[in-house]
Amino acid sequence: MIELIIQYPVLAALLAMVGLSLVFGAVLGFAAVKFKVEGDPIVEQIDSLLPQTQCGQCGHPGCKPYAEGIANGEAINKCPPGGQTTINAIADLLDVEAPTLDEEHGEEKDLPTVAYIREDECIGCTKCIQACPMDAILGAAKQMHTVIIDECTGCDLCVEPCPVDCIDMLPLESTLGEWKWSLPPRSETLALNIIASDRKAHSEASA
Amino acid sequence: MRKVWDIHGGVHPPENKQQSMQQALASLPLAPELVLPLNQHIGKPAIAIVAEGDTVLKGQLIAKADGPISANIHAPTSGTVSGIEDRTLPHPSGGSGPCIVISSDGKDTWAELDACENYQTLDHNTLLEKIRSAGIAGMGGAGFPAAIKLNPRGNLKIDTLILNGTECEPYITADDTLMQTRAQEVVAGAQILAQLLGNPKSILIGIEDNKPEAIRSISKALSEVENNPIEVVSFPTKYPSGGEKQLIQILTGREVPAGKLPADVGVVCQNVGSTVAAYRAVRFGEPLISRITTVVGEALEIQRNIEVPIGTPIGYILEQHGFTAANVSRLIMGGPMMGFALNTADVPVIKTTNCILAPSRAEMPAPPPAQACIRCGMCAEACPASLLPQQLFWYSMAEDLDKLEAHNIADCIECGACSYVCPSNIPLVQFYRASKGAMKQHAIDKEKSDRSRARFEFRQQRIEKAEVEKEAKRAARKVAAEAAKAKLAAKQASEGDSPKTDDTADVVAAAIAKAKTQDISPEVQLAKLERALSSASSRLDRTLARAEEAEGEKKDAILARVKDAELKVSDAKNKLAEFQARENG
Amino acid sequence: MTDVAVILVSAILVNNFVLVQFLGLCPFMGVSNKLETAIGMSGATTFVLTLASICSYLVHSWILEPLGLEYLRTIAFILVIAVVVQFAKMFIEKTSPLLYRVLGVFLPLITTNCAVLGVALQNTTKAHNFFESALYGFGAALGFSLVLILFSAMRERLAVADVPAPFKGAAIGMITAGLMSLAFMGFSGLV
Numbered sequence: 001m002i003e004l005i006i007q008y009p010v011l012a013a014l015l016a017m018v019g020l021s022l023v024f025g026a027v028l029g030f031a032a033v034k035f036k037v038e039g040d041p042i043v044e045q046i047d048s049l050l051p052q053t054q055c056g057q058c059g060h061p062g063c064k065p066y067a068e069g070i071a072n073g074e075a076i077n078k079c080p081p082g083g084q085t086t087i088n089a090i091a092d093l094l095d096v097e098a099p100t101l102d103e104e105h106g107e108e109k110d111l112p113t114v115a116y117i118r119e120d121e122c123i124g125c126t127k128c129i130q131a132c133p134m135d136a137i138l139g140a141a142k143q144m145h146t147v148i149i150d151e152c153t154g155c156d157l158c159v160e161p162c163p164v165d166c167i168d169m170l171p172l173e174s175t176l177g178e179w180k181w182s183l184p185p186r187s188e189t190l191a192l193n194i195i196a197s198d199r200k201a202h203s204e205a206s207a
Numbered sequence: 208m209r210k211v212w213d214i215h216g217g218v219h220p221p222e223n224k225q226q227s228m229q230q231a232l233a234s235l236p237l238a239p240e241l242v243l244p245l246n247q248h249i250g251k252p253a254i255a256i257v258a259e260g261d262t263v264l265k266g267q268l269i270a271k272a273d274g275p276i277s278a279n280i281h282a283p284t285s286g287t288v289s290g291i292e293d294r295t296l297p298h299p300s301g302g303s304g305p306c307i308v309i310s311s312d313g314k315d316t317w318a319e320l321d322a323c324e325n326y327q328t329l330d331h332n333t334l335l336e337k338i339r340s341a342g343i344a345g346m347g348g349a350g351f352p353a354a355i356k357l358n359p360r361g362n363l364k365i366d367t368l369i370l371n372g373t374e375c376e377p378y379i380t381a382d383d384t385l386m387q388t389r390a391q392e393v394v395a396g397a398q399i400l401a402q403l404l405g406n407p408k409s410i411l412i413g414i415e416d417n418k419p420e421a422i423r424s425i426s427k428a429l430s431e432v433e434n435n436p437i438e439v440v441s442f443p444t445k446y447p448s449g450g451e452k453q454l455i456q457i458l459t460g461r462e463v464p465a466g467k468l469p470a471d472v473g474v475v476c477q478n479v480g481s482t483v484a485a486y487r488a489v490r491f492g493e494p495l496i497s498r499i500t501t502v503v504g505e506a507l508e509i510q511r512n513i514e515v516p517i518g519t520p521i522g523y524i525l526e527q528h529g530f531t532a533a534n535v536s537r538l539i540m541g542g543p544m545m546g547f548a549l550n551t552a553d554v555p556v557i558k559t560t561n562c563i564l565a566p567s568r569a570e571m572p573a574p575p576p577a578q579a580c581i582r583c584g585m586c587a588e589a590c591p592a593s594l595l596p597q598q599l600f601w602y603s604m605a606e607d608l609d610k611l612e613a614h615n616i617a618d619c620i621e622c623g624a625c626s627y628v629c630p631s632n633i634p635l636v637q638f639y640r641a642s643k644g645a646m647k648q649h650a651i652d653k654e655k656s657d658r659s660r661a662r663f664e665f666r667q668q669r670i671e672k673a674e675v676e677k678e679a680k681r682a683a684r685k686v687a688a689e690a691a692k693a694k695l696a697a698k699q700a701s702e703g704d705s706p707k708t709d710d711t712a713d714v715v716a717a718a719i720a721k722a723k724t725q726d727i728s729p730e731v732q733l734a735k736l737e738r739a740l741s742s743a744s745s746r747l748d749r750t751l752a753r754a755e756e757a758e759g760e761k762k763d764a765i766l767a768r769v770k771d772a773e774l775k776v777s778d779a780k781n782k783l784a785e786f787q788a789r790e791n792g
Numbered sequence: 793m794t795d796v797a798v799i800l801v802s803a804i805l806v807n808n809f810v811l812v813q814f815l816g817l818c819p820f821m822g823v824s825n826k827l828e829t830a831i832g833m834s835g836a837t838t839f840v841l842t843l844a845s846i847c848s849y850l851v852h853s854w855i856l857e858p859l860g861l862e863y864l865r866t867i868a869f870i871l872v873i874a875v876v877v878q879f880a881k882m883f884i885e886k887t888s889p890l891l892y893r894v895l896g897v898f899l900p901l902i903t904t905n906c907a908v909l910g911v912a913l914q915n916t917t918k919a920h921n922f923f924e925s926a927l928y929g930f931g932a933a934l935g936f937s938l939v940l941i942l943f944s945a946m947r948e949r950l951a952v953a954d955v956p957a958p959f960k961g962a963a964i965g966m967i968t969a970g971l972m973s974l975a976f977m978g979f980s981g982l983v
Contacts, residue, residue: 006860009860009861012860013861013864016859016861016864017864017867017868019853020872021871024872027879028879030884031883033878035882035883035886037888042890044887050657051652051656051659052656052657052660054663073767085606085649085912093898112932121742131858133663133666134662134666135666151658151659164742164746165750176296176298176302178648180640180644180647180648180818181640181643181644182641182693183606183638183641183642183645184577184634188477289840382935580954601949601952604952605950605951
């Protein structure tokens with residue numbers, strides 16, 4: 001049989017290639033079934049890096065939908081509460097470049113803010129309670145409403161629905177316990193200050 | 208000669224210890240006002256138990272420890288509490304915090320103390336309680352509550368007690384002075400601590416070899432005690448041998464693993480100052496209300512060690528030592544390696560103030576500007592914790608928190624040896640401190656965001672569940688309604704042609720009639736309308752204010768809301784006017 | 793035994809596939825940004841290279857040689873390599889989705905990694921037997937992994953270093969690779 005095939009080289013070549021392809025096709029088919037993957041666990045990993053304020057500033061109704069969006073290729077710089085640190089972390093995870101925050105979706109606030117209900121004016125309508133994605137407002141119909149500061153993420157979603165406009169976003173006071181050292185300036189900037197001519201050129205360039 | 212080991216790295220900065228040893232230990236006249244911050248230790252601040260106007264005696268408890276990791280605070284002298292207010296704290300941030308301010312009456316009257324002559328007979332818990340209630344915290348500079356360190360977890364067997372008399376930092380001679388003048392108290396304190404720890408096999412007092420008089424003094428005191436198991440160990444001077452983990456390695460050769468405590472390797476280490484304080488607490492019932500502090504620096508006329516009550520303002524101390532503000536380079540609390548600069552002298556001495564350093568400009572010139580890292584690796588050679596400071600530096604600059612953790616930044620004791628040797632004068636320790644703060648903040652943020660995610664998901668579930676229940680109820684009601692209708696139809700069919708009374712229409716008509724005739728008093732109605740008007744107009748004001756602050760697109764959106772609000776206001780005004788017209792007309 | 797040592801040392805150091813033979817440069821530059829991805833890529837390539845090397849040998853000696861179809865070597869080997877890579881891709885997708893995501897397009901690009909085809913073809917030119925082919929493939933993979941991991945560790949440090957602006961990114965990476973190549977030339981003559 002082998003001699004027969006050798007006599008007709010074209011036939012031999014065809015048989016060999018087709019035979020190989022069939023065998024390999026079978027192997028791959030088997031592998032496709034055995035190693036089937038459901039869902040996309042990358043979404044969970046992206047979601048764990050987002051700040052969970054559920055504020056909607058990125059255009060999605062929550063952080064999980066935005067994580068799904070990112071997994072589908074959306075830009076990673078749409079989250080103002082997360083700020084540049086979150087963008088860097090997501091870029092690190094996905095091994096892409098870290099762009100700067102897209103200002104269209106809001107600015108990164110320097111100080112964290114929390115909501116504060118002016119209790120004298122509250123009418124107990126529960127509209128803000130329904131709006132809060134974190135259930136951080138304590139209250140019931142016709143009862144006083146108040147914000148649980150520890151759970152408030154500063155997403156501002158409660159301010160709009162209030163019919164008597166009694167909710168303010170106040171900056172969270174930082175106590176001595178939260179004080180921390182700030183990073184000294186980078187050595188590149190420092191190096192520019194040693195040689196006088198560099199110093200002058202640098203200040204002219206930035207002026 | 209007992210064997211000593213060596214630690215990795217370390218540096219030899221100029222000691223500068225002789226300036227403060229020229230004069231004997233002195234005391235200052237009592238300051239007129241003493242300020243006691245409620246937080247002078249690691250852990251939660253103490254809670255004040257006195258109020259403004261209270262008279263206090265020396266040694267009286269004025270603030271209680273808040274929980275196990277906290278310390279009591281006692282009045283350092285007799286006087287009146289002139290207030291419990293925010294004062295500037297001796298903290299690198301320069302921030303302020305709550306302090307108990309006592310104006311001294313000059314009499315220095317002691318409160319009643321609980322002295323105990325035969326403390327050797329006291330049981331473990333009583334001894335520990337005496338030390339705890341005396342508010343003793345680590346006086347070498349760390350401020351960790353002593354009672355906790357002296358009570359290690361049950362399963363940990365302590366075989367070595369180390370007394371830290373190293374005092375490796377330049378300029379500081381407080382512990383040296385203590386060991387020379389109160390050697391017997393150091394020894395007695397060591398015995399008490401040993402008793403507390405179940406008499407460990409070795410009791411070592413570690414002293415660097417640049418303090419020969421202190422070594423002599425302690426040795427002499429030890430020789431006066433019979434059968435004493437305590438040993439003085441002197442070892443070559445190097446900074447930072449006085450760090451707890453470093454000293455343990457020098458004296459016992461054991462390395463405390465990363466993230467673990469000395470108790471985990473069977474060692475407890477206590478500063479000699481804290482030891483003496485423990486002795487005085489047990490033997491005489493005296494709480495921790497004063498300490499020995501070195502006052503040194505060329506900007507002062509007098510340089511010496513003083514026994515100073517806790518709470519004495521540093522400004523007062525400087526005045527007493529002939530301080531010239533014009534000459535000083537910067538005012539430092541602590542030593543030149545690990546101390547921090549004070550912006551104002553208006554801060555008090557606290558339990559961990561081992562030195563007040565006021566160098567002149569010539570003595571401590573401004574640091575030269577930092578230059579680029581040349582990757583020489585001298586920092587890694589100097590690090591006593593065997594870390595890689597250069598890598599920590601690069602990752603701190605890149606703010607790469609994961610890599611920092613992987614390089615064990617948590618084990619950095621911030622001794623400053625790396626900054627000291629850096630040929631480019633890079634303030635390395637500042638980078639590590641900032642990074643540690645950033646990591647702490649990151650952990651807090653992560654915890655908060657995880658909690659927020661959980662809350663949000665729970666809320667989604669709750670809403671879904673509510674929807675499902677509503678649907679179920681609606682379906683059930685529909686079924687019930689159909690059943691009722693069917694029954695009614697059946698009933699009507701069986702009764703034949705009875706006049707169909709539209710029951711529902713009747714009921715509604717009756718309700719409308721009732722509402723029309725309901726008697727709402729005019730006052731209540733007026734009040735309601737006025738309230739509506741005032742809320743509408745205040746809403747308008749606020750929206751206007753916001754419109755002024757906003758710009759661009761946001762401004763347009765807010766202006767739209769302004770129009771809305773204006774409509775509401777005019778609406779409310781009209782209703783009110785109508786009502787008033789009706790009432791008056 | 794010496795044979796084994798010679799083949800391994802030759803494949804890993806002396807004739808290192810990346811730095812001396814300059815094969816497989818695409819994943820070398822593309823996946824070496826982070827150490828974790830480089831380690832993942834090394835694992836994937838080792839798996840593919842060894843398996844592909846064995847399968848190519850088998851196809852060559854059992855099908856192509858007896859039927860006199862050596863001229864179909866290239867296409868047959870590419871077929872083998874493509875299948876092995878596809879298999880590896882499915883395996884990685886299942887076991888480590890993050891690695892799969894991070895390797896991204898470079899995983900199927902192992903198919904076109906000239907180092908893989910290079911090993912397969914070199915096995916035929918050097919007339920290795922089964923064991924030698926497998927060993928040569930494994931050695932080549934080890935050499936690739938070694939260099940990839942070394943390079944990515946260096947690139948990680950370069951990423952946070954004070955590199956002058958014109959050199960940042962791939963430029964300093966290329967220069968570093970060139971210097972590494974110079975260093976590896978020091979191994980020539982070892983075997």
